[in-house]
Amino acid sequence: MYVGFELNSYERLTEPYQFEIENFRRQAKGRYDGLSEYLIGVFKNKDVIDAQAIAEHIFPDQDADVFLSHSHGDEDKAIELAVSLQNKGLKVFVDSCVWRHFHELLDDLNQHYAEPVVDGKRTVYSYRKATDMAAGVHMMLNGALHKMIARSELFIFLDTEQSIPLEDYESYDRTFSPWIYSELEFSSRVRYTTPERRFTLSAESVNGLEHLIKSSASAKKDVLLAYKAFNRHLPKVTGAELQNWYDQRDVQVEELTRAETTLNALYDTLALEERFNDLKYRMKEEEQASREQ
Numbered sequence: 516m517y518v519g520f521e522l523n524s525y526e527r528l529t530e531p532y533q534f535e536i537e538n539f540r541r542q543a544k545g546r547y548d549g550l551s552e553y554l555i556g557v558f559k560n561k562d563v564i565d566a567q568a569i570a571e572h573i574f575p576d577q578d579a580d581v582f583l584s585h586s587h588g589d590e591d592k593a594i595e596l597a598v599s600l601q602n603k604g605l606k607v608f609v610d611s612c613v614w615r616h617f618h619e620l621l622d623d624l625n626q627h628y629a630e631p632v633v634d635g636k637r638t639v640y641s642y643r644k645a646t647d648m649a650a651g652v653h654m655m656l657n658g659a660l661h662k663m664i665a666r667s668e669l670f671i672f673l674d675t676e677q678s679i680p681l682e683d684y685e686s687y688d689r690t691f692s693p694w695i696y697s698e699l700e701f702s703s704r705v706r707y708t709t710p711e712r713r714f715t716l717s718a719e720s721v722n723g724l725e726h727l728i729k730s731s732a733s734a735k736k737d738v739l740l741a742y743k744a745f746n747r748h749l750p751k752v753t754g755a756e757l758q759n760w761y762d763q764r765d766v767q768v769e770e771l772t773r774a775e776t777t778l779n780a781l782y783d784t785l786a787l788e789e790r791f792n793d794l795k796y797r798m799k800e801e802e803q804a805s806r807e808q
Contacts, residue, residue, distance in 0.1 A: 516582075516705050518782065518791040519670030519749050525592055526754030528599040528761045535598045540612055545573040547616030550623040564648070570655040573616050579608035580774050582667035584698040586690075587611055588677035596673070599761070604773035608663055610694070617656075624648050660694070661701045668710055669778060670702045672749055679744055688744040696742035703745040703798070748798050750790035760784040 547569070556563045581600060585593040590611045597607035624645040664670060672678070672695075681689035690696055760781055768776045782788050 516664055516666075516670050516702060516707055517668045517710055518707075518787050519672070519702055520752045520785070520787055520791070521672045521674045521746055521749040522596075522752050522754065522757060523674050524754045525596070525673060525675060526758055527595060528758055529602065531595055531598040531602075535602075536594055539594055539598050539601065539609075543577075543609060543612035545575050545613040545616060547573055547619050550620070550627060566651055566655055569620065569652060570659055573620070574610075574613050574656050574659040576659075577608065577663075578606060579663065579667045580605045580778065581607045581669045581671060582664050582698075583607055583609050583671050583673065584695060584702075585609070585611070585673040586675060586677035586692060586695065589673055589675050592675070593673055603761070603765070603777045604770075605777055606774070608667060610660060610663075610698075620652065621645075621649055657694075657697055660698060661705070664698060664702055665705050665708075669781075670749075672699060672702075672746060674746070679746075681741060684741070688746060689741040690744045691739045691741060693740070693742060696744065699745040700743075703748045707795070748791070748794045750785070750787060750794060752785055752787075756785060 550564070553565045553569050554562055555565045581597075583593055583597055590609075593609050593611065597609050600607050625642060628644045628648065629642050630644065678692065678695055679688045679690055690699075763780060763784070766776055766780075
């Protein structure tokens with residue numbers, strides 16, 4: 516990862532054709548062959564499942580110029596944005612496109628490994644085994660996500676009411692998505708690297724918590740975990756600002772250097788390198804001051 520930014524007030528850059536959207540979904544889609552296909556043996560009377568193979572199938576390895584982080588509820592917007600950027604010559608990774616089979620895997624784990632427990636006259640199920648295995652797969656997929664962020668040059672976080680429903684709660688925005696939390700947190704800590712092709716640098720308001728009512732803990736049907744959204748290292752870019760860059764005339768270059776030229780223009784137009792590095796420096800200063808207190 517080299518730089519990143521947070522995209523606010525999303526506006527459609529172009530109106531992609533439906534076949535472009537479907538092609539994008541198709542080319543990024545992972546696969547899941549059914550749990551039985553990943554059984555590789557038995558150890559001490561326990562099935563052994565190849566978790567690595569599952570992770571590689573659901574989350575196939577690929578190269579990308581841009582990692583696009585977004586809420587599952589914004590998937591259509593994310594793919595629309597990805598197609599527009601792709602038409603500018605950039606390869607864009609949208610993680611939701613490769614996770615379509617994940618719930619199939621969870622259903623299979625529950626079906627095969629949930630244990631019936633007789634409680635008086637009724638039978639209930641313990642999902643601990645299935646949950647433990649699902650947690651293991653989550654960890655591997657999370658590792659694959661981090662690997663993709665590190666390999667991509669540009670990190671974009673699509674900030675909407677879906678991704679950040681709680682703003683400025685105890686100095687941090689909050690998300691209900693553990694995946695957004697993981698992606699943002701990693702993007703704030705990953706070792707920032709200058710791509711080989713790029714050796715020199717170019718020259719929160721209302722908290723919105725009226726509906727969040729404090730109460731004592733109680734058992735309810737639904738629950739949400741609020742995670743810190745580590746987005747303070749990302750410069751804020753509006754949809755209008757991104758549109759201004761997008762509408763600039765493309766420079767005619769060879770296909771091999773098109774992505775580099777496109778990213779150069781994006782960085783220069785939005786002053787991303789300077790703003791990103793300034794925020795990183797400020798964040799380090801704050802952390803140092805906090806440790807010294």
